[in-house]
Amino acid sequence: MGVVERCDVPLRALNSLRLQAHAARLIELHDPADLPALLDRLREAAAPLVLGGGSNIVFTRDPPMPVVRIMVPGRRVLADDARGVLVEAGAGEGWDEFVRWTLAQGLAGLENLSLIPGTVGASPIQNIGAYGVEMRERFDSLDAVSLVDGRRRRFDADECRFGYRDSVFRHEDGRGWAIVAVRFRLARQMPLQLDYGEIREELRAQKVARPKAADVAKAVCAIRRRKLPDPAVTGNVGSFFRNPVVDATVAEALAKREPEMPRFPAPPRDADGSAGASPRGGRDERDGRAFKLSAGWLIERCGWKGYREGDVGVHERHALVLVNHGAASGAQIAALATRIADSVRDRFGIVLEPEPTIV
Template identity: 65%
Template sequence: MAPIVRRAVSLKALNSFGVDARAERLVELRDPAELPAVLALLRERPPALVLGGGSNLLFSRDPPGTVLRVMLGGRRVLGERAGETLVEAAAGENWHGFVEWTLGLGLNGLENLSLIPGTVGAAPVQNVGAYGVEVCERFDSLDAVSLPDGALRRFDAGDCSFGYRDSVFRHGADAQWLITAVRFRLSRTPRPCLDYGELRDELRTRGVASPGAREVADAVCAIRRRKLPDPAEIGNAGSFFRNPVVERARAEQLARAHSGMPIYPGISPATAKLSAAWMIDRCGWKGWRDGDAGVHERHALVLVNHGNASGAQIVALATRIRESVRQRFGIELEPEPVVV
C-alpha cells in the first residue's frame, strides 16, 4: 500500500499550541502494511519527527526532514489473565476515545486519565499521568519499530524505564522508535484511586459515596473542563514545566526560606516534588502577556498562544520564566513538551 505524502504542509492545525510551522514533507501512516514504504520515505529525507496529536510538542521552527503522522487505528481485547483483562490499541487511536471504550467494556484502571489530549502511542512516551495515576501503572507492553533500520521490538515495562513524565522514548535520537501499538492490563474489579483531594471533593459534591470507574471518569472530566484551557479555544500544551524533584532536605530548606511553598512526596522518601506553578506564580508570571505569547491567567504552569504567537516567541517567554525561577529559588525548570 502507498502511504499518503503531502508537501509544504502547515502544521498549525496539527499542534495544540496552534503555532504555524511548515513541514517540507508530511507522511501519513494509516495501515501497518504501509510501514516498509514509510520507512523508505523516511530514509530518503531524514531526520524523522513522529507526530501524534501534537498536544505535547512546540515547534520553535519548521521541522527539518520528514514529519510522520501516526494515524494507525484499531483496538481489541486480547484476553483475560489472572483476574486482569489485556487490551490493545493502535498508536494513532485518540487517547480519550480509547479510555471511554475501556469504560464501556466495564474495565477499570484508566478512568483517572480521562480527557488527556493526544494519541495512545504518545501516552507511554512521557508516561502520562493525572489525578494520582500514571499510565505505567496500567501498562503491559508495546510494539515499536526502529526508524533507522526497521527492526521490530516489543517493550515491556522494564524496557521502557518509566519515570515521572519520562521514559526511554524521550531520550536518544529524536523519533528513533515509532510506537505502533500499546497494551494495558485492566481489571473488572473496581479499584478507584482517590488520592487527590480535588477528586474526592468533586465526587462528594456529586453525592457519590462509593464511586465506580464511570463516576471517577465523569468527575475527572468535569474538573478538567472547569480548570484547564481548551486548546480549541486558546493554544496550549497543558503544563509547560515539570514539577521539579529535589532532595527532601533541600525542599525543606526552600520551604523554610519561602513562606507557603508547598512540597509533595517525591519518588522516594529521600526526595520531594516542588510545585513549578507556585514558583512561577510567585515570580509574577500568571496572566503575563507579551504580544500573543502568554501565561494563562488562572494557571501559571500553562503557557498560551493568544492567536498568532510563533513557537520561537513562546520559547523565549519560557526561557525568561526559567531564568526568573532560577534566580529566585535556585531551581532549574524543565519543559514538559518536546521543543522541536
C-alpha cells in the same frame, strides 16, 4: 489506507498550541507494515519526526525533516483471565476515546487519565499522568518500529524505563522508535484512586455516594474542564514544565525561606531509578529522600500568572500553562519559557525543565 504523503502542509491544525509551521513532507501512516518501505524511500532525508496529536510539541520553526503522523487505528480485548483484562490499541487512537472505550467495556484502570489530549502512541513517551495515576501503573507492553532499520520490537515496562513524565524514549539511547501499538492491563474491578485533587468533592457535588470507574472519569472530566484551558479555544500544551524533583536538603532550605511552598515526597520509582529531574535535584546523598516541588507555585511566586505580551502569555488560572492567544510564534513561546525558567532559577536556585518536545 497505507501511507498518504502530502507536501508543504500547514501544521497549525495539527498542534494544540496552534503554532504556524509547515511540513515540507507530511506522511500519514495507517499501517505499521508500510513503515520499513517508507523508511527506504526516506533514506536520503533527515530522520523523520514522529507526530501524534500534537498536544505536547512546540514548533519553533518549520521542521526540517519529514513528519510522520502516526494514525494506526484499532482497539481490542486480547485476554480476559485471572490476571485482569489485557487490551491493545493502535498508536493513532485518540487517548480519551480509548479511555472511554475501556470504560464502556466495563473496565477500570484508566478513569483518572480521562480527557488528556493526544494519542495512545504518545502516552508512554512521557508516561502521562493525572489525578494520582500514571500510565505505567496500567501498562503491559508496546510495539515499536525502529526509524533506523524498520525492525519491529516489543518493549515491556522495564525496558521502557518509565519515570515521572519520562521514559527511555525521551533519552538518547531510546530515540528513533515509532510506537505503533500499546497494551494495558485493566480489570473489571480495582480500587479507585479518589484521594487526589478534588475528586471526592466533585463526586459529592455530583451526589455519587458509591462511585464506579465511570463516575470517577466523569468527575475528572468536570474538574479538568473547569481548570484547564481548552486548546480548541486557547492554544496550549497543558503543563509547560515538569515539577522539579529535588533532594531533601534543597527542599528543606527552600521551605525555611518559603514556608508556604508546597512539597511532596517524590515517588519511590523514577526516571532511571533515581528522582533526578533537575540538575540541582536528585535524591539526598545522606538518606535518599527526594521531594517534588510545584513548578506552578514557583512560577506564580515569580509573578508570571496571567502575564501577557502580545499573543504570548501565561494562563490566568494556571501559571504552568503557557498560551498562544492567537498569532504567537513557537519562538516567542520558547523565549517566554526561557525567561520564566531563568526567573525561577534566579529566585529559588531551581532549574525547570520543559515538558513538551521543542522542535
